[in-house]
Amino acid sequence: MSLKIVDKPAGAPVHKRNPGYPLDLDWVERVRMNRSALERRANTIGARRTVKKDYQLAWLLRAITLLDLTTLNSDDTPGRVERLCAKARNPLRRDILEQLGMEGRIIRPGAVCVYHAFVKTAVGALEGTSIPVAAVSTGFPHGLAPLETRLGEIEASVQDGAQEIDIVIERGMVLRGDWQGLYDSVRAFRKACGAAHIKTILGTGELATQTNVAKASLVCMLAGADFIKTSTGKEKVNANLVTSLTMIRMIRWFAEETGIEIGYKPAGGIAKAADALRYMALMKEELGTHWLQPHLFRFGASSLLTDIERQLEHGLTGRYAADYRQPMV
Incomplete structure (x- = not known):
């Protein structure tokens, strides 16, 4: 078996x-979301069209x-953290890659995400790869530390080698409704990140309404966010298709409005390969296949890779392997 994974076309424009x-408060105030309509649309994801057989295996490889x-x-x-980085270097067993006809391809995750205390450890463990280290910052998961402390944490993580800051x-x-305050803080965080990309975690399960989620998304993007992200994974309600x-x-x-493409990262509770496929289908249908690239879409997950590996092996053998055959750490 040999699967075709379509990469970014040669000569495609560099992502800006x-x-x-x-901050455009008139734009913010125009934002409205109809939750019932969003729920109806979300319920169709994965119901109208599904990927099967070789196509599903290719999508799962892309998900990694x-x-x-x-x-x-x-x-x-x-x-x-070192074991997690070792898994990032080799996310799939060699025999699976060989059976898929992918032994000559590099399949690696978009990043390894850790607390600031482990940034140096992860950077060292991933040396020689192109896998960036992402650090959660700014008083994660609540974001209530003094502003100076949060800015200092970002600067420390960047200094230690983090290329992405969540x-x-x-x-x-x-x-x-303090949109000016939100804008100013995210703008300050973006400045502290420097060349490191900034992902803004909204904590959507605690924002009460979909209109609030939409307005917060817009304000963060206006402030310079490279990604908007649903959750810390510590809230009672994390990523879901409606909020996505x-x-x-x-x-x-x-x-x-701007010509600028912003990345999206659902996080929290995404543990099954079938969930990943639904999110990928949502991205494809709403934004196009172009958005299914690491600089524009990520999953925040700790156990998803295990199920993807099991599903790939099932696609090849017709049998599900025990979890321990694909240990994470």
Whole structure:
């Protein structure tokens, strides 16, 4: 078996980073979301069209390249991070790659995501690869530390080698409509990141309404966010298709108005390969196949890779392997 994975076409334009724009409160106030309509649309994802057989295996291989392989536990250790990085270097067993006819291709996740304390460990463990290290920052997961502390944490992570910073916004700013405060803080975070890309975590499960989610998405993009992200993974409600649809449509609107393409990252609770396929189908239908690339779409997940590997082996053998045959760490 040999699968064809379509990469970015030769000669395609280089992705232009979001420069940030002045806060447009008139635009923010025009934003409205119809939750019932969003729910009806979300319920159609994966129901009308599905990918099967070789096409499904190809999509699952692509899903691996879109993963932010993550460990954000209170009991993380340098050893656990090093094992996670070893898995990032070789996310699939060699025999699976050989049976797929992919042994000559490099299949690796989009990034490894860790706490600041483990950035140096991850950078060292991934040396010689092109896999970036992402650090969660700014008082993760609540974002309520003093601003100076949050800015210092970003700068420290960048200095240690993080190429991506996942920041958290203050949810209270959204709930009380303090759009200027939200804009100013994200703008400051973006400046502290420098060349490192910034992903803004909205904590959507705590924002009360889809309109709030949409407005927060827009303000973060105007402030210079490279990605907007659903959740920390620590909230009671994390990523789901309804909220994803809200954020994706704001990304589309922003691109139509500015010409700038913003990335999207659902995180929290995405553990099954079938879930990954649904999110990928949503991206394809709403934004196009072009968005299914690591610089525009990521999954924040810790256990998703295990199920993807099991599903790939099932596609080849017709049997499901035990979880321990694809250990994460």
